[in-house]
Amino acid sequence: MSTNKLPAESLRDRKRRQARERIIEAAFSLFVERGFDVVTVDEIAQRAEIGRTTFFRYFGDKQEVVFSTEDDFLHALNAAMRDTPPEPIQDLTQALLTSRRLLLAICAEAARSPSQYALYHRLVKKYPELEDRHTRKTRHYADLLETHLIDHCAPPAMAVLAAQLTVACYQVAWRLGRHDATAVLREANDAFDRLLGATA
Known part of the structure; x- marks a missing residue:
């Protein structure tokens, strides 16, 4: 019986990963010590x-470091999308159940690094430019979800509604869970319970 194994990480890839991790660790340490607005790229590199x-080989600016988990979130989302059953989505409840699973996949990924998420949350809440970027990324996820639902035969109006209701559930979880990633995951799940109960 054969088993699928991930290819071994090459020395070059390991060095690149370690360099990226050093940048992220250094940046977050400086943001905590001195504040995001005054820390420079040169200080992070040093x-x-x-x-x-x-530094610029890995990140376009210091804002990108704050959002460094974006690739992990997208990977979790894409994996959850691939697991969506092939049956057509025909009603709002089905659309919301699909949306719930995809949102919880992202929240679960955030909960894998609770300390980094806590710092991320505090920075986003404190600095308007980061909050604006966070809001734009949230809209991007809603667009991806909407497209995914339409690809599974949901009518466009239903897909838009389900995607926006999912954003609402996330916003509830973001506000109530605050900087606790596990609490955000729990609050997102509870928000969907209430929503699905209301639409039953």
């Missing part, structure tokens, strides 16, 4: 013991 050019 703390991470890399050159400025190396």
